[in-house]
Structure formats: C-alpha cells, structure tokens
Amino acid sequence: MEDFIQHLINGVSLGSIYALIALGYTMVYGILQLINFAHSEVYMLGAFAAYYTAIGLGRALGADLEPGIVFFGIVLIVAMAACGVAGLTIERFAYRPLRQAPKLNTLITAIGVSLFLQYTGQVIFGADPKSFPTVLEDRSLVSSGGIDLRLFDVTILLTGVAFMSGLHYLIHRTKTGKAMRAVSTNRQVASLMGINTDKIISMTFLIGSSLAGVGSVLVGMKYPQIDPLMGLFFGLKAFVAAVLGGIGNLAGAVLGGIIMGLSEEMVVAYLSSTYRDALAFGLLIVILVFRPAGLLGKWQTEKV
Amino acid sequence: MTDAAPSPQTRFRRSFLAPTATFAVLLALGGILDRTANGYTQLIFLFMFVNMILALSLNLVNGFTGQFSLGHAGFMAVGAYVSGYLSVLTMGVGARLMFLPQPFEFLNFPIFAVAGGLAAAAAGYLVGLPSLRLRGDYLAIVTLGFGEIIRVVLLNTKAVGGARGMPGVPAPGELVVGDYVFSPFFMNYLWAAFWLTTTFFVLWRLVRSTHGRGFQSVREDEIAAEAMGVNTTKMKVQAFVISSFFAGLAGAVFASATKYLNPSTFQFTKSVDAIIMVVLGGMGSLTGSVIAAIIVTMLPEFVLRPLQEYTGVDLRMVIYSLLLIIFMISRPQGIFGKAEVTDLFKRLTKARGKDGRTSA
Numbered sequence: 111m112e113d114f115i116q117h118l119i120n121g122v123s124l125g126s127i128y129a130l131i132a133l134g135y136t137m138v139y140g141i142l143q144l145i146n147f148a149h150s151e152v153y154m155l156g157a158f159a160a161y162y163t164a165i166g167l168g169r170a171l172g173a174d175l176e177p178g179i180v181f182f183g184i185v186l187i188v189a190m191a192a193c194g195v196a197g198l199t200i201e202r203f204a205y206r207p208l209r210q211a212p213k214l215n216t217l218i219t220a221i222g223v224s225l226f227l228q229y230t231g232q233v234i235f236g237a238d239p240k241s242f243p244t245v246l247e248d249r250s251l252v253s254s255g256g257i258d259l260r261l262f263d264v265t266i267l268l269t270g271v272a273f274m275s276g277l278h279y280l281i282h283r284t285k286t287g288k289a290m291r292a293v294s295t296n297r298q299v300a301s302l303m304g305i306n307t308d309k310i311i312s313m314t315f316l317i318g319s320s321l322a323g324v325g326s327v328l329v330g331m332k333y334p335q336i337d338p339l340m341g342l343f344f345g346l347k348a349f350v351a352a353v354l355g356g357i358g359n360l361a362g363a364v365l366g367g368i369i370m371g372l373s374e375e376m377v378v379a380y381l382s383s384t385y386r387d388a389l390a391f392g393l394l395i396v397i398l399v400f401r402p403a404g405l406l407g408k409w410q411t412e413k414v
Numbered sequence: 415m416t417d418a419a420p421s422p423q424t425r426f427r428r429s430f431l432a433p434t435a436t437f438a439v440l441l442a443l444g445g446i447l448d449r450t451a452n453g454y455t456q457l458i459f460l461f462m463f464v465n466m467i468l469a470l471s472l473n474l475v476n477g478f479t480g481q482f483s484l485g486h487a488g489f490m491a492v493g494a495y496v497s498g499y500l501s502v503l504t505m506g507v508g509a510r511l512m513f514l515p516q517p518f519e520f521l522n523f524p525i526f527a528v529a530g531g532l533a534a535a536a537a538g539y540l541v542g543l544p545s546l547r548l549r550g551d552y553l554a555i556v557t558l559g560f561g562e563i564i565r566v567v568l569l570n571t572k573a574v575g576g577a578r579g580m581p582g583v584p585a586p587g588e589l590v591v592g593d594y595v596f597s598p599f600f601m602n603y604l605w606a607a608f609w610l611t612t613t614f615f616v617l618w619r620l621v622r623s624t625h626g627r628g629f630q631s632v633r634e635d636e637i638a639a640e641a642m643g644v645n646t647t648k649m650k651v652q653a654f655v656i657s658s659f660f661a662g663l664a665g666a667v668f669a670s671a672t673k674y675l676n677p678s679t680f681q682f683t684k685s686v687d688a689i690i691m692v693v694l695g696g697m698g699s700l701t702g703s704v705i706a707a708i709i710v711t712m713l714p715e716f717v718l719r720p721l722q723e724y725t726g727v728d729l730r731m732v733i734y735s736l737l738l739i740i741f742m743i744s745r746p747q748g749i750f751g752k753a754e755v756t757d758l759f760k761r762l763t764k765a766r767g768k769d770g771r772t773s774a
Contacts, residue, residue, distance in 0.1 A: 145551050207743045213550060214482055215746045218693055221686060222738035229731035342682075346558075353555065388566035391559030398556050399544045 112256030117379045118372070123263040123332070125371020126270030130325040131348035132355070132363040132370075133277065134197075134318030140294040140358035141314045143213060144205065147220040150345020151227035152196045152319045156326035157242070157336045158235055159192030160185045164243040182246045182265075182327075190323035197319025198312055206308070224341075231338030239337040242330035266328045273324055274364060277317070281360065290314055294358070343387060347374075350394045356407025365405060369393075433615045440607035448600045456599045460671040462711040463606035464664050467613045469691035469703040471660030476689065477697035477752075478621050479653040480633025481546065482554040485561025486661050487684035488541075489534040491677070492564060493662025495574055497523075497530030498583040498669035505584040519587030523605055527666035531659040537564065538658025539651065546650040549636075561685055568677040579676030583669050606667045613660045618700055620656070629653050633698075690738055696748030701755035706748070710734075 131153055138146040164185050168175055175181060204223050208216045252259040281287040292300040293310045301307045329344070330336055351370040355362025370390065377389045397404060420428070447456055468490060475483045504513040504522060513522050545556040574580045585598035586605055596604070620626050628649045631639035640646050669675055691710050695702030718730045741748065 139551075143551070145555065204739055204743070208746075211742075211746055215742050217482065217551065217554065218689065219739055219742040221689070222735045222742060225683075225686065225731060225735035226739060229728075229735060233729065233732060349555070350559075353552075384570055385566065388563050391562050394559045395545070395556055395563075398548060398552060402548055402552060 113379070115257050117375050119257075119259060119263055121372035121375035122368060123266045123371070124375060125368035126267055127325050127328050127332075127367075128348050128351045128370045129364040129367025130270055130273060130321050130328070131345065132352040132367045133274070133360060134322045135349050135352040136355075136357055136360060136363040137290075137314050137318040139352070140360075141290065141297075141311055142205070142216075144216050145220060145349065146318075147217075147345075148200050148204075148223040148227060149197075149318070149322060150341030150348070151224050151231070152193050152200070152341075153322040153326045153345060154231060154336075154338060154341035155196045155227065156189040156193040156323035157330050157340065158231070158338075159323075160189040160245075160327045160330055161240060161242055161336055163188040164245055168243060177244045177247045179246070182331075185245050186269075186324060186327050189327045190320040193323030193326070194316045194320040197315040197322075201312055201315040206311075228338055228342065235338050237338060239335045242334040242336055244334075245327075246331060248331075262332050266332065269324060269328060273321060277321070277360065280317070286310070286313060347387075347390045350390045353394060353404055354397050356404025359404065359406045362404055362406035428619070433611050436614070437607060437611045440611065441604065444600060444603040444607060447603065448597055453599070456603075457671065458711065458715050460599075460602055460606055460667070462708060463603075463610050464668045464671065465687070465691060465707040465711050466610055466704050467660060467664035467667065468688045469695065469707045470613050470617055470700060471657045471664065472688045473692045473695075473697065473700060473703045474617055474621070474629070474657040474660075475653050476692050477699070477703075478626065478633060479629040479650060480636075481650055481653070482550065483557040483654070483657075484554045484682075484685050484689070485541070485557035485559070485564075486657075486688045487680040487682070488561030488564035489538055489658040489661040490665035490668065490684065491568060491680035492537045492658075493527075493530035493534040493665030494669040494675055494680070495530075495568060495580070495665070496533040496662070497526040497666035498580060498675050499574055500526040500529060501584050501586075501670060502580065502582060505587060506582050507584075514587070517590070520589035520601065521587070523586030523601075523666075523670060524608070527605065527609065527663055530666040530669075531662035534662025534665065535655045535659035538655045538661075542651045542654035542658075546647055546654060558682065558685070561680075562682065565677050565680055568680075574675070577677065579674060581674050583673045583675060585673070586670055602667075602671050606671070609663045609667055613663065614700060614704070617660070621700070625649075625652065630698075690734060693738065693748055694741060696750035696752060698752035699748065699750040699754055702748060702750035702753075705750075705755070 131149070134149050134152075135146060138144060138149065164181070167181070167184065200223055204219050205216060208219055246261070246265065248260055248262045250258050250260055251264060279287075281290060289300070289305045289310050290313065292303065292305055293307050293314075297307050300310075325348075329340075347370060348367065351366035352363045353366070354369060355364070355366030357363075370393070373393065374386055374389060377383075378386055447459055451459075468486065472483065472486050475481050475486075500513075501523065504511050505519075513525070541557065541560040545553055545560070548556060568574060569577050586601040589596045589601060589604075621629065628639075628644050629652075631642070631644050632646050632649050632653075636646050639649075687710070691706040692703055694709065695704070695706030714730045718733060722728055722730065
C-alpha cells in the first residue's frame with residue numbers, strides 16, 4: 111500500500127509535466143488543426159537553454175550561487191523565453207507560409223522542422239547526454255511509513271498547477287484569451303470581427319512553447335539528463351496525452367497528462383519497463399478506436 | 415490513358431514486354447556491378463532498391479489514396495524479420511531444416527520474401543481495419559503508434575534476438591548454372607531487381623485500374639467518393655494492405671542484404687525516410703518515388719559523406735530535413751507532382767494538348 115501511494119505521488123508529478131507539454135500541443139491544434147511535431151524539440155531547446163544558463167551563472171557567480179528558489183526561478187524564466195522565441199520563429203518561418211496549403215503539407219513541414227532541430231541540436235550541443243546542474247536541492251519533506259514526499263515532486267506539482275491556472279485565467283478571463291478562443295472556433299469569421307489572426311496564432315505559439323519551457327526545466331530537475339533527442343519520445347507521449355484527453359481541449363490535456371504519468375509509473379512499477387513506450391501508443395490506439403475525440407473532446411462530423 | 419480497349423499488342427507491351435525489358439536492363443547493370451564495384455558500393459545499390467520498393471509502396475497509401483501513414487517502417491520490419499527468420503532456419507549456419515534442395519535452393523528466398531510480405535500485409539490489415547476509419551492527423555498518429563508497437567514487440571521477442579538483434583541472416587540460396595555459381599551479391603541483386611520490377615509494374619497497373627481509380631477518388635474527395643458509391647473504408651484498407659505487402663518485400667530484401675537485423679533499424683526515422691522519398695518525388699508519381707529513392711540513397715553516400723569527412727560533422731540529416739521544409743514551402747507537390755517521367759516523353763513526342771493527365 112505504501113508502495114502504491116509512493117507510485118501515485120511519482121505518477122502525478124510526472125503527469126503534471128506531461129500535462130504542461132500536452133497543453134502546447136493542444137493549443138496549437140485547437141487553433142491551427144496542426145500537430146506541431148516540432149513542439150517536442152522546442153521543449154528540448156528549453157532544456158538546453160536552462161542548462162547553459164545554469165552553467166553560465168554557476169561560472170559567473172561561483173560560490174555565491176546557491177541552489178534555491180531564486181536560481182530555479184531565473185532558469186525557469188530563461189527557458190520559457192527561449193522556448194517562446196523558438197516557437198515564434200518556427201511559426202513565422204515554417205508554418206505561416208503554409209497557412210493556405212493543404213494540412214498534409216504543414217504536417218510534413220512540422221516533421222521536417224522537428225528533424226531539423228533534432229539533428230542541428232546534435233551538431234551544436236553534441237549527441238552525448240549532459241547532466242543537468244542542480245538548481246534546487248531535493249530533500250524529503252514528509253516521510254512516514256515508507257512514503258516519501260519530496261521537495262521536487264511538490265515543486266513540480268505546484269509549478270504545474272500555477273501555470274495551468276494562469277493559462278486558464280488567460281484563456282477565459284482576458285481579451286487575448288477570448289480572441290484565441292474565437293480564432294480556434296472559426297478563423298475566418300474571427301478575422302472579419304477585427305481580430306488579427308496572425309498575431310493571435312503567434313501568441314498561441316508563444317504561450318504554448320513557454321509552457322514547454324517550464325516542462326523542460328522540471329524534467330531537467332527530476333531526471334537530470336538531457337540530450338538533443340530527449341524530446342522525441344517525451345513529446346510523443348505528451349502528444350498522446352493531449353489526444354487522450356481530447357485534442358484542442360485544455361482540461362483534456364491536463365487530464366490526459368495525469369493519466370499518462372500515472373499509467374506509465376504503474377506499468378514500470380508493476381509490469382516491465384520495456385513496455386513503457388508501447389503503453390503510450392497502446393493507450394492511444396484504444397482511445398482512438400473507441401472514442402476518437404478523446405475523453406473530453408467533442409466529435410465533429412465533417413461537413414461538405 | 416483514356417483509350418477504351420487497348421489493342422492486343424498494347425496489352426502485351428504493357429503487361430509483359432516493359433517489365434521484362436526493365437528487369438533485363440537492371441540485370442545487366444547488376445552484372446557490371448558484380449564484376450567491377452567493391453562490396454560497399456554493391457551494398458549501396460541494394461539499399462537503393464530497398465528504398466525504391468519502400469517508397470513505391472508508401473506512395474500507394476500516401477500519394478494515391480491520400481492517407482497519411484507514419485508507421486511504414488513497422489511493416490518493413492515484419493517482412494524483414496519473417497523472411498530473415500525463415501532464411502536463418504533453413505539456410506543459416508547449422509540450419510537443421512531444409513526447405514528446397516539444391517537445384518532449387520535459389521527459390522527459397524523469393525518464397526520467404528512473399529511470406530514476409532504476406533505477414534506484413536496481415537499486420538497491415540490488423541492495423542488498417544480499426545485505424546482507417548480515422549482521418550488525416552489521427553491516422554498519422556495511429557500508424558506511428560502501431561509502427562512503434564511493432565518495434566517494441568520485436569524488441570521483446572526472444573526468438574529473434576530481442577534488443578541484441580538477429581545476426582547471420584544468410585544471402586539468398588545459390589544458383590548454379592552449369593559450372594557457374596552466381597555470387598551472393600548477384601543473387602541478392604537479382605531478387606532485389608526482381609521485386610523492384612514486380613512492385614513497380616504491379617503498382618503502375620494497379621493505380622490505372624478500376625481499383626486504382628477508387629483509391630484516387632478517396633484522395634480527391636472522400637465525401638464525394640462515398641456519395642458516388644465508393645466504399646471508402648474498404649478502399650483505404652485495401653490500399654493499406656497492398657502497400658504493407660510491398661513494404662514487407664522491401665524488408666525481406668533488406669534483411670538478406672544486410673545479414674543482420676535489429677529493431678532499432680526500424681524506428682520512426684525509417685518511416686520518415688520513406689516519407690521524404692515519397693514527398694520529394696511527388697505524391698502520386700511512381701517514377702518520382704524511384705528517382706527520389708535514387709537521390710536519397712546516393713546523395714548521402716557520394717556527396718554528403720565527402721562533405722562530412724571534410725567538415726567532421728554529420729550534416730546528412732540536417733540537410734535532409736532542411737530540404738524537406740524548403741520543398742514543402744516552395745514546391746509542395748515534389749519534383750514530379752502527380753506526373754510520371756513517361757508523361758515527359760509523351761509531351762516531347764506527341765503534339766501538345768489532349769493528354770489531360772499531364773496538366774493535372
């Protein structure tokens with residue numbers, strides 16, 4: 111039983127990271143009906159931005175720098191900014207020229223961008239994994255009867271919840287959010303109502319990508335190894351999480367992320383770790399075959 | 415292609431003469447390679463054939479039927495492993511089973527390759543049936559998922575070596591004519607060329623048949639096709655199964671060419687390779703796929719490898735992916751679009767006009 115609760119904690123903490131990244135997929139899909147394959151590479155870039163910032167700060171400040179909440183905050187902001195810029199750039203130069211093109215072309219372009227970043231990353235950062243520096247000291251907060259509540263898990267959960275509530279506020283309570291919802295409902299009509307759709311789409315990429323930046327720092331903290339291909343599988347799983355919850359649906363992405371994290375933790379704990387990657391896709395196939403719109407999504411019939 | 419009933423001569427030319435001539439030309443090239451080229455170059459040529467078959471097969475789904483499959487490597491893996499495993503059982507070192515005795519031993523491989531193809535087709539049916547109800551992006555993701563699942567299953571199957579892979583896949587059985595024994599390379603080449611010719615002409619004829627028109631109607635407008643009485647799901651599943659069969663053949667040729675199989679060969683990137691070839695050549699152009707496969711195989715070996723030796727970094731995939739993006743933005747229809755190379759000949763020989771297909 112203690113084991114189970116421990117796995118539950120780990121699963122939820124992993125799940126909230128998936129959720130943060132799944133949000134980026136789901137936002138872009140909601141607004142452009144595009145699977146942004148490059149999102150996982152944006153997340154990878156975030157991790158490297160965080161890595162180099164932490165190393166650079168460590169070198170500049172030396173012993174004055176202590177791992178702690180301030181350090182964590184700085185790294186987080188840098189990673190978010192880097193991801194935001196990366197997302198904007200990708201949207202501007204790869205996706206915007208294809209706005210009118212068939213969806214398939216944009217999808218292939220997205221795969222192209224993703225591969226380009228992966229391999230350019232390998233050339234620039236080197237293909238070997240790097241160990242992420244300590245930006246926050248992990249310690250046990252509550253420990254009783256075999257259950258260990260650690261600072262990392264609490265930080266991850268709190269950060270995740272904070273950013274998700276922020277996003278919720280932004281989407282449902284601000285003018286920009288309203289515009290985003292309008293564009294995702296019908297881009298043409300939205301632009302007739304005086305919304306600058308290109309600007310809103312850029313905004314979506316900026317926000318979605320910076321959430322990936324948050325995710326990347328949290329992953330770097332908890333699983334302190336980063337490499338240029340780290341986004342590949344993590345991104346795919348986050349995407350599966352988005353589909354699981356119903357792609358285009360923000361609450362669905364969070365729910366999907368948590369389910370994903372929990373089930374992965376449980377499979378590794380009680381079955382075998384070799385099936386970890388197959389699990390994601392197994393889940394995906396089951397959900398798409400039986401409930402193609404996802405858990406919270408609405409299925410729309412295609413109109414002529 | 416609008417002429418109603420082709421004359422017997424035309425029919426003979428289409429169904430017999432053209433494939434035989436192609437095969438003969440390929441064999442002649444193989445003979446030259448066998449005598450002059452080193453083992454490395456020979457292997458590159460075999461890979462080129464594998465890529466051609468793979469690209470052609472994927473083009474049926476992605477190009478002609480308009481469905482986006484991202485898991486083609488999975489079907490290739492099924493074909494490779496089935497054919498490779500059967501070869502190891504019957505012809506490998508210390509094999510205890512015997513399939514066909516010596517004078518006919520050379521026929522082992524094509525039979526195993528067909529078995530591999532059929533297994534891949536069966537896998538394609540299992541994958542296609544539930545997933546082809548989905549459209550566009552969803553289908554892309556499900557096929558990607560299945561491709562990965564096939565790989566994970568192979569990774570966990572002890573009989574085929576799991577993560578360590580399966581070494582010692584033998585070359586196709588020997589062919590002895592009189593005193594002359596053909597070299598293992600030539601046998602590999604022979605069957606690779608044979609399957610390439612088969613794939614190309616079967617697909618060539620298929621996409622021009624009633625069924626092929628059905629596939630293309632699904633691509634052009636699924637709803638309209640359905641309204642005209644085309645069973646779109648059935649069409650999609652058929653295209654998928656046929657495509658998987660040929661991907662399995664590509665896998666079989668690959669297995670006997672490399673002599674070693676590992677699940678990591680058949681990762682997502684392999685599927686992407688196939689897509690790059692199809693997109694580059696033009697979705698809906700078979701000759702385009704062949705030419706793109708030549709480019710994609712030869713470019714890294716003869717242009718990018720020297721470049722890599724010069725600069726010291728592997729820029730192959732960087733250039734590939736950049737090419738893909740630039741192509742998608744500037745020439746989304748690929749090199750040939752839906753046209754075939756033969757259309758160019760026609761345009762040169764015939765006076766302008768009439769042939770509606772080239773202008774499409």
